[in-house]
Amino acid sequence: xxxxxxxxxxxxxxxxxxxxxxxxxxxxxNLSKIAFVPFGVEENIKEVYGSKISKYxxxxxxxxxxxxxxxxxxxxxxxxxxxxxxxxxxxxxxxDYSIIGKVNSINSFGSLSISYSLFNINRRIKILEGEIVGNxxxxxxISKIISNRVYEEITGLKGIFDTKLAYVINxxxxxxxxxxxxxDGKNEQILFTxxxxxxxxxxxPDRKKIAYVSFENGLAEIFIQDLSSGKRESIQALGxxxxxxxxSPDGKSIALVVxxxxxxDIFLYSIRKKRLIRLTDHYGIDTEPSWSPDxxxxxxxxxxxxxxxxxxxxxxxxxxxxxxxxxxxxxxxRYFPDGKSIFFVHGNNGRFQIATKKITSRYIETLTxxxxxxxxxxxxxxxxxxxxxxxxxxxxxxxxxxxxxxxFSLPLKNGSxxxxxxxxxxx
Amino acid sequence: MMxxxxxxxNTFFFVILSVSIIFSLFSIPKLDVEETKSTxxxxxxxxxxxxxSLKTYPSNKKLKKEANSTYENNDKRxxxxxxxxxxxxxxxxxxxxxxxxxxxxxxxxxxxxxxxxIQNRISSIWIxxxxxxxTLSAKVLINLAPSGEILNFIMxxxxxxxxxxxxxxxxxxxxxxxxxxxxxxxxxxxxxxxxFKLVFKSSGEID
Amino acid sequence: xxxxxxxxxxxxxxxYSCAANVSDSVERAQYASVSGEEYLQDDKLVTNLNxxxxxxFDKSTLDAEDKTLLEEYLPFIKRAKIVRxxxxxxxxxxxxxxxxxxxxxxxxxxxxxxxxxxxxxKIRVVSFGEEKPLKNxxxxxxxxxxxxxxxxxx
Numbered sequence: 001x002x003x004x005x006x007x008x009x010x011x012x013x014x015x016x017x018x019x020x021x022x023x024x025x026x027x028x029x030n031l032s033k034i035a036f037v038p039f040g041v042e043e044n045i046k047e048v049y050g051s052k053i054s055k056y057x058x059x060x061x062x063x064x065x066x067x068x069x070x071x072x073x074x075x076x077x078x079x080x081x082x083x084x085x086x087x088x089x090x091x092x093x094x095x096d097y098s099i100i101g102k103v104n105s106i107n108s109f110g111s112l113s114i115s116y117s118l119f120n121i122n123r124r125i126k127i128l129e130g131e132i133v134g135n136x137x138x139x140x141x142i143s144k145i146i147s148n149r150v151y152e153e154i155t156g157l158k159g160i161f162d163t164k165l166a167y168v169i170n171x172x173x174x175x176x177x178x179x180x181x182x183x184d185g186k187n188e189q190i191l192f193t194x195x196x197x198x199x200x201x202x203x204x205p206d207r208k209k210i211a212y213v214s215f216e217n218g219l220a221e222i223f224i225q226d227l228s229s230g231k232r233e234s235i236q237a238l239g240x241x242x243x244x245x246x247x248s249p250d251g252k253s254i255a256l257v258v259x260x261x262x263x264x265d266i267f268l269y270s271i272r273k274k275r276l277i278r279l280t281d282h283y284g285i286d287t288e289p290s291w292s293p294d295x296x297x298x299x300x301x302x303x304x305x306x307x308x309x310x311x312x313x314x315x316x317x318x319x320x321x322x323x324x325x326x327x328x329x330x331x332x333x334r335y336f337p338d339g340k341s342i343f344f345v346h347g348n349n350g351r352f353q354i355a356t357k358k359i360t361s362r363y364i365e366t367l368t369x370x371x372x373x374x375x376x377x378x379x380x381x382x383x384x385x386x387x388x389x390x391x392x393x394x395x396x397x398x399x400x401x402x403x404x405x406x407x408f409s410l411p412l413k414n415g416s417x418x419x420x421x422x423x424x425x426x427x
Numbered sequence: 428m429m430x431x432x433x434x435x436x437n438t439f440f441f442v443i444l445s446v447s448i449i450f451s452l453f454s455i456p457k458l459d460v461e462e463t464k465s466t467x468x469x470x471x472x473x474x475x476x477x478x479x480s481l482k483t484y485p486s487n488k489k490l491k492k493e494a495n496s497t498y499e500n501n502d503k504r505x506x507x508x509x510x511x512x513x514x515x516x517x518x519x520x521x522x523x524x525x526x527x528x529x530x531x532x533x534x535x536x537x538x539x540x541x542x543x544x545i546q547n548r549i550s551s552i553w554i555x556x557x558x559x560x561x562t563l564s565a566k567v568l569i570n571l572a573p574s575g576e577i578l579n580f581i582m583x584x585x586x587x588x589x590x591x592x593x594x595x596x597x598x599x600x601x602x603x604x605x606x607x608x609x610x611x612x613x614x615x616x617x618x619x620x621x622x623f624k625l626v627f628k629s630s631g632e633i634d
Numbered sequence: 635x636x637x638x639x640x641x642x643x644x645x646x647x648x649x650y651s652c653a654a655n656v657s658d659s660v661e662r663a664q665y666a667s668v669s670g671e672e673y674l675q676d677d678k679l680v681t682n683l684n685x686x687x688x689x690x691f692d693k694s695t696l697d698a699e700d701k702t703l704l705e706e707y708l709p710f711i712k713r714a715k716i717v718r719x720x721x722x723x724x725x726x727x728x729x730x731x732x733x734x735x736x737x738x739x740x741x742x743x744x745x746x747x748x749x750x751x752x753x754x755x756k757i758r759v760v761s762f763g764e765e766k767p768l769k770n771x772x773x774x775x776x777x778x779x780x781x782x783x784x785x786x787x788x
Binding site: 022024156 | 538542545546550552554555556557566568588590591593594596597598600601619620622623624626627628
Binding site for chain 3: 197199200215218219220240241243244257259262264285287288301303307308329331332345347350352372374375390392393418419
């Protein structure tokens with residue numbers, strides 16, 4: 001009898017007739033290799049337009065180190081239409097994707113029609129094609145649109161090449177500048193210059209305004225500046241210090257910190273009614289608010305436990321939840337666009353680094369390897385984090401893709417750069 | 428009446444017994460998910476455990492011998508301990524069992540080895556999409572020729588994420604052969620690798 | 635009898651005046667050590683105290699040394715029309731949290747001064763967080779000098 005049980009037990013454990021399954025959890029450390037084939041041109045169009053467009057697309061897609069490119073010199077052919085495209089020419093070069101295209105003339109006023117195609121070499125299929133009509137003096141803008149579509153097709157994530165970055169520059173001579181630029185660092189615009197510190201820039205969801213803190217009147221004060229008119233307006237909130245403004249996802253209110261008689265707490269400021277609603281009330285420091293993507297919660301830093309830790313508060317029920325427990329410094333939290341994870345500054349053994357954590361798990365993962373990292377900001381597609389760090393006394397901006405495959409730093413500026421804020425996508 | 432019931436019960440058990448024996452002989456050892464996840468480590472652990480279990484009897488005997496030599500000088504407690512050690516006997520059924528175990532473990536070892544190689548090869552070419560916050564899983568059924576050539580593959584259970592599925596198809600298209608299976612006995616190939624599945628997973632964590 | 639009495643009286647007077655001299659010189663010495671630089675700003679006399687109150691990392695509590703220092707300043711602080719307390723932090727940690735922490739530090743000094751009899755109405759508190767470091771370097775020495783409250787008298 002015992003033997004029977006033994007055999008039956010053996011049977012069950014072996015699970016008869018099941019098909020062998022091999023699990024693949026780990027992906028390759030390699031990057032997808034893309035061939036940016038110079039675009040062909042119609043007879044009456046300057047050839048340089050074709051090579052410029054493919055060059056701009058290449059610059060965009062390689063901006064954050066997410067892809068590898070095939071050197072132009074290695075290409076066996078420069079096809080500009082599907083008829084001339086042979087998969088094997090690219091397969092032998094280890095290419096994963098090829099982008100080809102052609103510039104056609106529409107009229108004599110410089111209007112162009114640019115057609116493009118994206119091929120998946122491994123699957124031997126065309127995965128994207130399109131046509132854009134634009135003007136010859138806007139080749140960069142056209143290239144950004146193509147770059148976004150290609151990026152979206154390959155990664156499944158939103159293209160971010162027409163986003164912008166806001167940041168503060170402090171040059172040696174006590175000059176502070178509030179700046180914005182395209183995400184590739186080009187087109188820098190100085191919004192405001194002051195001899196007193198500027199802090200905490202944040203974009204309105206419609207990308208038309210920026211809120212920031214300026215000390216121009218001797219103490220921390222929040223200003224909202226309109227980008228098209230340049231007009232600045234102070235939020236005349238009461239209290240000693242007004243700081244850390246963050247727009248709500250609907251753009252109707254700003255979460256901010258007001259310190260009445262020296263006790264900083266989180267408030268909601270409705271822009272239309274110009275009214276303050278108190279959210280937290282604690283004798284500890286409550287600061288660095290940020291909205292959850294669904295607007296229902298606000299994450300903030302508080303030292304109520306004795307060290308700065310992250311909490312979230314429901315804006316309706318005012319119910320609070322502590323989010324971090326490990327380490328004695330977890331501050332300036334922000335939600336990922338999916339709302340399931342957060343990223344923040346994590347202090348550990350005297351090093352301050354950018355870290356992430358799922359809201360539901362306790363495990364904190366450090367992303368960066370430098371030691372004075374702060375002010376992380378995430379791309380609207382949730383794939384890249386740009387943060388401020390220091391090399392000696394000079395501040396610069398570093399970046400990292402969330403799969404950890406790419407680390408990069410943004411071009412150096414004339415002065416110490418800090419507090420990057422990634423703009424939302426244009427709708 | 429009672430006799431009838433007894434005989435039918437007997438037949439029933441006999442049928443179960445014989446079916447079980449047949450199945451256990453031909454059954455396909457299943458590599459479950461957790462095992463292949465950290466293949467190398469687990470694999471050796473499994474093998475070591477099996478080797479240990481084979482060695483238990485001789486080592487017991489040795490222990491007993493040693494204990495016997497110091498028998499006189501020891502107190503009662505140890506005598507009790509010794510008496511608890513099972514006696515070593517050569518038992519036919521045990522031996523049979525061990526032989527089938529060894530055979531099975533060798534097959535298992537081969538399957539695991541080939542699976543690990545396949546696993547590593549796919550990992551080296553699969554460019555996983557970035558920052559997927561959801562836990563995703565997709566299954567691909569592969570049909571191999573005895574030469575190792577991939578005759579056909581099909582995504583039987585795609586995930587909900589298009590770029591995740593696309594990345595898997597791109598990776599699968601980079602492969603045309605699994606020559607690794609050539610080392611296997613034909614029987615093992617037919618049982619395990621003629622048709623097998625790859626389960627691509629994204630844990631949602633940053634790797 | 636009389637000359638002796640006069641002598642004793644003279645002695646007492648001398649001792650007394652001597653003692654007075656001593657206390658005077660002590661006060662003068664104190665004056666010299668804490669007066670700092672005085673200059674005119676907006677036609678008002680401004681005193682920038684040379685010394686500052688320093689703090690430990692992520693802390694805003696005053697230690698005994700800080701308190702002694704502040705007590706030494708008290709006569710000047712009491713005489714000033716406006717007392718400006720400027721809180722600062724080192725570069726480590728996050729900027730907005732440091733802004734709040736700088737305010738904490740300045741408030742700690744204010745509370746101490748108020749307990750010691752300085753009118754709270756004339757004290758202005760401002761925090762610059764980590765925005766205005768004294769030493770622009772990333773080492774323990776620079777950090778300890780940057781974690782400070784600066785006291786200016788108007």
